[in-house]
Amino acid sequence: MTLAEPDRERVTETLDREPTRPEAALFENLWSEHCAYRSSRPLLGAFESEGEQVVVGPGDDAAVVSLDEDTYVAFGIESHNHPSYVDPYDGAATGVGGIVRDIISMGAYPIGLADSLYVGDFADEHPRYLLEGIVEGIGDYGNSIGVPTIAGSTRFHQGYEGNPLVNVACVGLVDEQRLVTAEASAPGNKLVLVGNATGRDGLGGASFASEDLGEDAETEDRPAVQVGDPYTEKLLIEANEVLIDEGLIESARDLGAAGLGGASSELVAKGGLGADIDLEKVHLRETGMNATEILLAESQERMVYEVRPEHVSRVEAIADRFDLGISVIGETTDTGRYVCHFDGETVVDVPAVFVADGAPMNDLPTIDPEQPEPDLPEIDLREAMETVLASPNTASDEWVYRQYDHEVGARTAMRPGDDAGILAIREAETGLAITSGTEPTWTDTAPYEGAYATALENATNLAAKGASPLATVDCVNAGNPEKPDVYGEFAAIVDGLADGCSDLDVPVVGGNVSLYNDSNVGPIPPTPTLAMIGTTPDFDAPTLAVEGEGELVLLGAFTEQLGGAELLSQLGGADRFPELPENPSEVIEAIIEAASLERTTAVHDVSDGGLAVTLAEMAHEAGGVDATVPSAAALFSEAPGRVVVETTDREGLVDAVGDRIPVQSLGTTTTAGGLSVTVADEDETINYDAAQITEFRSTLETLG
Template sequence: MSLADSDRELVVSELGREPTRAEAVLFENLWSEHCAYRSSRPLLSAFDSEGEQVVIGPGDDAAVVALPSADADDGHVDDERTYITLGIESHNHPSYVDPVDGAATGVGGIVRDTLSMGAYPIALADSLYFGEFDDDHSQYLFEGVVEGISHYGNCIGVPTVAGSVDFHPDYEGNPLVNVACVGLTNEERLVTAVAQKPGNKLVLVGNATGRDGLGGASFASEDLAEDAETADRPAVQVGDPYAEKLLIEANEQLVDEGLIESARDLGAAGLGGASSEMVAKADLGARIELERVHQREPNMSALEILLAESQERMCYEVEPENVDRVREIVERFDLGCSVIGEVTAENYVCTFDGETVVDVDAYFLGEGAPMNDLASEDPEDPETDLPDADLEAAFDAIVSSPNTASKRWVYRQYDHEVGVRTSVGPGDDAAIVAVREASAERGSADNSSSAERSSADSRAAKPRDDGDSRESGQGLALSSGAAPNWTDVAPYEGARAVALENATNIAAKGATPLAAVDCLNGGNPEKPDVYGGFTGIVDGLAEMCETLSTPVVGGNVSLYNDSVAGPIPPTPTLAMVGSKEGYDAPPLSVESDGALVLVGDLGLEEGDSRLGGSEYLAQFDGSDRFPALPADPADLVETLAAVADDDATLAVHDVSHGGLAVALAEMVTEDAGLDVSISSDDPAGALFHEQPGRALIQTESVAAVREAFDGVAPVVELGAATDDATLTIDIGEQTIETDAAAIRERRATIERELE
């Protein structure tokens, strides 16, 4: 590891001397792209992060959003609104080098970001991107990543309820693992990463520090080398979910008792990153004695202690009179606890065995990295080159494509019902979890350790006056994902579509979008065409979220996702939440009786092709421009949410990946089929174009749906449900007919291949 010459000159000028070895490495990591966002920060001002619901926006470990007030069963209305936390992060490079540990520690990191806000984690969503599914190495990475996520999430008892999986050839040399977490807290329990005052102690809590993860932030800010799987293995952390579970419960007790003044998860750049960022945010300093850190391995150097990214660790600011109580609680949970220093009003200083190894201004360390001024090229518009594929063959290929096929093989490995909050789980357009006070979930667990049970008992006995010890009556909808086919062909338009797609998913379950966080993934930004595509996804995502009045309250940027195989497609993962009264939602699957309508554009006029970004073109090697989006997406989403909650609505399903063909196939069950008729001058375009912002609605009143969407979006009656478990599509002069069993077999591509 080495500090760039231009950066070293700035550091020498600021310090008035050459940096020590520890200082140089600390600057290299904290000024890396991964930590300082040197190439992306100039673009991020495009996002609107404000709103009356936003309590804490970008810049902390996680964002904090207030839920709309809701009537409880007793008619009482909360004066203090419930808060949720939202965070998202990437663990892309580590998951290529070691898919199991890389993905697992990504889950652990985003959960600790949630803890550091004084919140209890209630739901996870993972969005995963790999190379071609039939490639052996892609399958190896895919299976390892799913194993890492499922093992870690299941062990810590946080349900994985939503997410996405996509396959694209340009992820072969650099897969993406993006993980989001939702937590629950309130104003009284809220903690931030801003240090409060000099004299308070800094306490390190959790696992012992080892040599794993050294230089992880720097590693994440470089292209993956051909030998990365062996050469970069030391930069990958190793997780311990059982320690994380204890840390979750210990953190909850510390928050309950009001013992934490500020907190920071130890992630990128380890202790050096967490402790310096805490005090930098308050323009303060710290004095840390590194030898006081509890260590897993002998003879660790100051640099190793400072930069190691060992997992399951938190740094707390604690008032001196509360240190003994903190230690007592932490030791009850069999976790390590070290008082490593204190907050000061001076520089950020670290000593080791009496020798000063770091003495710098914390704000300069955290915020002094210069921004990059990079060249940008706009992507070229694709030419139109449409395949002439047989309609039935195309239907079979697209319904069975790994991108549109069932992801049951993935989510059945996740415990998505732990905590008994999940009303709608994975496999639907969006998940829905119940909002209620977290202690009810903790108190119901029978598999906790004796230390956890004694702590839970003490909390249950402690009187609470915060008004949150009951059901709130609210459901929280969660959707997460991107669409690499879309943003590969049209970064700006595709990113706008990604935002609308997630909002439509939420509205299909009767919820109204509330806020979002993003994980912006791109290749090497020093390449003008790559940076141009990245700029496009930032602007497109920001524009559509603003149109939808959905503030983007935080996020993560991951660049240099580039390898010998080339750059990844620009990939703007969005995790969006919405709220609704109650936990019920219309199902995705149809019942055996009722009319089926399509909200949104049905087919294409002759010569008006817009199949760009579709799975149809990916399967049959064609190209085309990206489809135009609805003229008024905000009204469309709002209206869809209201119609989804109407008593006459029997089922709702978003239409997107794979187009109308896949959406229809997904709605058919062994108990109910569909008989539909589609009129279009372009049958392939009508069945397979992927314009988002459309939905299929099974209803008892077509007239009511038409009235609701009058002036908002077209409503086309396609046909009706049947009781014969058969899908019949009459389109033009052709008929596609199949049954639920055949559809299920086609859609089991991933499960069939991997088992």
């Protein structure tokens, strides 16, 4: 990939000369879709990002929201999609490293991760190979740096065969005194590079992430994939803590896409300043590197700090204490120009704001998506039940999350496997719940409605644990935006997310866009991953497992619309997406209150697989479920914004929430274990014991 001719003309006109080779490469990467959001930024204004709790919104390395006046949470999400196809282990591992550095660049200490993974058809060998490498990379990196992975999702769809998605979110703790931003503060301060030495790995990573994957990507694009070193990252995390504790940092940015050139130019441009950098000062891992390579290499575990001159020696001493490389590479200036020198020559001299934020936006044609007409298959109840329970999309994710350390840090109050993970934030005497994901079958069927439902589903996951949604970040993934039908789907999922979050009164405080997720097998399904956080009044929450001595209640309506349901993915057919509630914020408030009642003993949301999977997951050896539903369609519909509750006081539940959400009797729970479901209109009952349910849901156990 080279600098596009219209961009070259724009650069030449502004500079009044031809760009040097390093300048052209810098513009190519910083003006790529991955860095500049050229096709997406015109649409992202739909998101509402303000709120009393929002301290730092979109535009920095990570967002920051307040839990109380003394405790803040830094929160971000990133994608590492193309690298994870070329090299699943290193691609996924460095995705974790990158989002963690985004958090520490805000002065925060990382305390939790959530990963959402999307790969091709589970029946095919290559997607399973990719998933195994991705999970191993995430596990090895996260476990080594001591940050627990407490939430996430894994989804399989043939549309990801040639382009898997790895979306990773991270949360960290910070306070007002420790908060640092990526906005350079004053001229005359030093720019200090701390961390690993710079090598040639990851060259052109930003531009690589802004083009479709070709058939030879696994071999031809391997040099564009970074190589991670979690042990250096751990040292960098701890050194960053000391630097922040001692007040030595004026501003900071991690080195990710476009490497040093991206981080340092964006840092000074955001502060309305310039920079003067000597590229020969950068500590290197390889000899013979030229200016372009030093400027744009995406070697991992590196941070650039703005440091007052009188603090440089102390920063050097701390870096030496943690055995980290350090280079004083230049200083901030009041010229507004981004200048780099190498081998006695000025190789870059451009306006900082122009290179960092001057990319022209794309005005692309769209074709609006349409929902399918109903075409429903005949349903054999037992076959459908067992097929859906055994689907890799509804099967237990335990094979994935047991490879992650989710206890390190001693904050985990609810482990993976439930609707949301919960961390104990003792500093604020509150629980921090997090959930992450989307359902690609929903957005493949109805991009707008499916994305809206994604917002509602993530909020429901939190509410089921008694958590009030606080804020969300998005990772919006789509195919080649130059195709009008793909761009139409992309526009629809952005609008759906924006409207859903607005109606829920949940600010979208940051995010990431990943386009050109297209390969020789076609574009991916539009995939609007959300990571959402919420707060609980304490660290306890009802689990999804029934205790066995209560009534079973559905909060929400029975529905028979099957659009986007796993049932149709497995058996074929189509339908329109289920109708969405008119009052989603009231629905969430009602679920939160229901989950918080003293006589509520279990709560679980209804999503992938519908009531069939929800009831199966709530049943176990010691607690059984005996339920009746009106029809097979009602059993498998995935209409969002609903939960199943086990309660020992149904009347109290109705009194508390019945004016805001329908309360439907489903049956009872027992101490016999297992699952019994009666479908009323077919007058048929199916029964499974706990061992059978476990066997059906063990599909992913065939991996590794």
